[in-house]
Amino acid sequence: MRNALGAVRSVLVLGGRSEIGLAIAERLVRDGARAVALAVRGGRAPEAAARLREAGAAEVHELEFDADAPASHAAVLARAAGLLGDLDVVVAAFGHLGDQAALEADPVAAAASAHTNLTGHVSAGLAAAARLREQGHGVLVVLSSMAGVRVRRANFVYGAAKAGLDGFAQGLDDALYGSGARVMIVRPGYVRTKMSAHVPAAPFAATPRQVADAVADGLRLGWRYVWVPSVLRSVAAVFRVLPRSVWRRLRR
Template sequence: MRDAVGAVGSVLLLGGRSEIGAAVAERLVRGGARRVVLAARGDAGTGEVARRLRAAGADEVRWLEFDAARPDTHAAVVDGAVELLGDLDAVVDAFGVLGDQAAFEDDPAAAAEAAAANYTGHVSAGLAVARRLREQGHGTLVVLSSVAGVRVRRANFVYGSAKAGLDGFAQGLGDALHGTGARVLLVRPGYVPTRMSAHVAPAPFPATAGQVAEAVAEGLRTGAETVWVPRRLRLLFAGMRALPRPLWRRLPR
């Protein structure tokens, strides 16, 4: 449960090795969260995240098996997290893959697998989380989307189209939860340099994982529905949405 001043006490991180997700969890721990569950496929690499969280002040960090490609198991993962944490104050939905557009065009099956990890896995996990949050009458599902889904570019249209679907799903789920005490916080970062994005050319107005984490913490505190990181991207993409398609196609790959 949140404490008397509304601080998050428990965190479930779906995508326990995500650099951005780990930064968000660490920021929430520094803000008062004391119990964290890292949900990931296998526990390799989660030990370092757990050490960071304990160093930041977490009393308890546990691991659960979670496979984005196994939607039939997602409800059980949420149930398992509830057994370990009790009420879920914040669930950070941070799993996914970036991949390479050229490789996807050469391997449609790999493209479909990546699209499933970036969209359909979030649908099953998100609905399972929402059911629990609705039952307990509070809690926030933090969905890490991307500006890549706001208007899909040819340079990464497999990834961008999946993020567009996730973005729409998160908005619809937030509307469905309105009035229940539970809510969705949709996060739209721009380019963030991480291991996953190491092969991608840097984009204008980059953000760090720490900046995303700060934005999430602020969004949770203020009750925001959507945050952009950095904030200036909101105005930039308002203009990009209005670009005629022939001009949009000319953007650098």
């Protein structure tokens, strides 16, 4: 159960090797979460599990999860619920950034990337929402991105998938209204991780830990959108109204 101040007992991370997903889980453990399940491709994430145990988690489970296999997602959620009991927070953290130039040159790889970043989230998100609705409470934390607020030339394959995901998450939250469950949409800008190391940092870059702290604040205060850093909310407002001729020329 989530308590009045946003602390929870159990956390499921879909994409348990994601540095951001892991940082969120670690923060929630430090705030009192006892049980975490890491759903990862291959079913093993010993380093991540060790880190969470060190942070104070009493139980850490690792289970197989393939974001690209939508048919398996309901079963993954059922297995996680079998291990954890109620799913207080589900973090949908999996994703693929890729190299824009390479993706543009390889349509098949680009489609695969979009499949992970959008289609995978659609099936996993719906499966998670069904569980949360049934248990009458819980938060699905969806890692969207500033890149999806207005899609940019510099990363439009990734950005388009995130824009789709963001829209999906908003609709899902509306669908869950009154069910006790809800969706929290996280929109970080550039986050310094291994996944993003090959991309030059954008202004207002954040660390996974800053994302985790913002998510914890959001859980406590019941936010629907979490911007990291929070100034991005204002930046996004500007982005949305920039004329196309200027927008097209943005380098990053």
